[in-house]
Amino acid sequence: MPSLNITDAPLPVPFAVSLGDPAGIGSEIVAKSWVMREARGLPPFFAVGDPASLRAVWLGPIQPIAAPEEAAGVFASALPCLQVADAGPITPGSPTIDGARTALEALEVSVGLARSGSAAGIVTAPVGKEQLYSVGFTHPGQTEFIAERCGVAPHNAVMMLAGPSLRVVPITIHIPLAEVSAALSIDLIRARALTTAKGLQRSFGIARPRLVVAGLNPHAGENGALGREEIDVIRPAIALLQEDGLDIVGPLAADAMFHARARENYDAALCMYHDQALIPIKTLNFDEGVNMTLGLPIVRTSPDHGTAFGIAGKDVANPGAMIAALKMAAESARARLAHG
Ligand SMILES: NC(=O)C1=CN([C@@H]2O[C@H](COP(=O)(O)OP(=O)(O)OC[C@H]3O[C@@H](n4cnc5c(N)ncnc54)[C@H](O)[C@@H]3O)[C@@H](O)[C@H]2O)C=CC1
Numbered sequence: 001m002p003s004l005n006i007t008d009a010p011l012p013v014p015f016a017v018s019l020g021d022p023a024g025i026g027s028e029i030v031a032k033s034w035v036m037r038e039a040r041g042l043p044p045f046f047a048v049g050d051p052a053s054l055r056a057v058w059l060g061p062i063q064p065i066a067a068p069e070e071a072a073g074v075f076a077s078a079l080p081c082l083q084v085a086d087a088g089p090i091t092p093g094s095p096t097i098d099g100a101r102t103a104l105e106a107l108e109v110s111v112g113l114a115r116s117g118s119a120a121g122i123v124t125a126p127v128g129k130e131q132l133y134s135v136g137f138t139h140p141g142q143t144e145f146i147a148e149r150c151g152v153a154p155h156n157a158v159m160m161l162a163g164p165s166l167r168v169v170p171i172t173i174h175i176p177l178a179e180v181s182a183a184l185s186i187d188l189i190r191a192r193a194l195t196t197a198k199g200l201q202r203s204f205g206i207a208r209p210r211l212v213v214a215g216l217n218p219h220a221g222e223n224g225a226l227g228r229e230e231i232d233v234i235r236p237a238i239a240l241l242q243e244d245g246l247d248i249v250g251p252l253a254a255d256a257m258f259h260a261r262a263r264e265n266y267d268a269a270l271c272m273y274h275d276q277a278l279i280p281i282k283t284l285n286f287d288e289g290v291n292m293t294l295g296l297p298i299v300r301t302s303p304d305h306g307t308a309f310g311i312a313g314k315d316v317a318n319p320g321a322m323i324a325a326l327k328m329a330a331e332s333a334r335a336r337l338a339h340g
């Protein structure tokens with residue numbers, strides 16, 4: 001898979017890493033990433049959240065900081081942490097209302113720091129969506145929240161999951177499966193495809209990205225016999241995108257587009273709904289999969305997995321996806337600095 005050809009030039013400021021739900025594995029994988037910072041060539045970063053969530057799972061050095069400017073000087077010897085809230089008593093694996101509020105505050109502050117240039121970008125540890133909804137979070141996920149805070153319309157903020165073997169983009173994201181067909185439109189597919197192509201150029205250095213589009217129905221609809229979305233929505237969107245000059249083909253039968261030979265033919269696959277996209281990437285690249293938001297004025301990445309409440313506090317969480325998210329954020333930030 002083509003990759004960036006950007007040097008390891010230092011970035012002017014560190015990344016802000018929101019710690020996510022204090023009862024999830026976010027703090028553990030952030031701490032483990034800090035431990036591996038030199039071995040894995042990670043960019044400097046600081047945690048944003050309640051340092052107590054780090055102390056609950058880790059005995060290593062934590063340095064509370066009052067401002068992001070202090071992080072760079074601390075990073076070599078301790079994990080800098082900007083406290084944004086008090087999460088109250090923290091029991092790994094048992095999420096609380098105060099914990100959800102802390103996760104939201106950490107996300108809000110991190111986005112603000114990236115927007116103001118005090119952070120090179122944000123890397124978000126997982127939040128519990130159910131817990132966030134219970135404290136009044138009205139967005140389906142962090143992607144839409146960050147887009148709104150950046151002044152980007154939801155259809156122009158693209159969730160891309162990327163790993164060493166595959167990149168996928170769900171066209172519809174966090175909605176019930178029963179609503180997918182009605183949510184698909186020519187405009188939505190077009191907006192997502194154009195943002196994806198631009199993002200692959202800007203953040204991954206792929207001059208002419210090759211995109212493929214999945215069908216919605218079995219066998220991509222069998223020319224209308226198994227569903228009409230391909231005929232009424234997906235094909236017309238692809239035709240317009242080809243007129244726009246994109247290298248894009250489809251709709252393809254989704255069951256046959258993710259095997260190894262098929263993956264050689266494209267740089268990213270646009271999928272019609274969440275699981276159509278996320279099942280292949282999490283099957284192939286779970287421990288190194290990165291969720292990157294394209295179309296934003298700031299860099300934002302995240303590990304592909306969730307809070308894993310069931311293993312929180314047991315010291316078994318694999319930091320691979322968080323490490324990959326930090327590396328991808330740094331590569332994207334460098335690419336933006338180099339190419340605008
Ligand atoms: N980016 C985000 O903020 C995301 C948040 N979530 C949230 O996470 C919560 C739990 O979601 P689930 O569907 O259970 O997915 P999950 O990814 O948290 O867990 C799925 C399975 O993978 C394991 N796992 C996950 N990350 C791991 C790691 N780093 N090392 C070792 N094992 C790991 C878990 O133990 C579990 O068996 C939900 O509230 C969901 O909303 C889910 C996906 C993304």
Ligand SMILES: NCC(=O)COP(=O)(O)O
Nearest residue numbers: 141142143144278291302
């Ligand atoms: N399933 C992917 C996911 O939940 C990530 O969502 P977001 O919170 O990063 O928007």
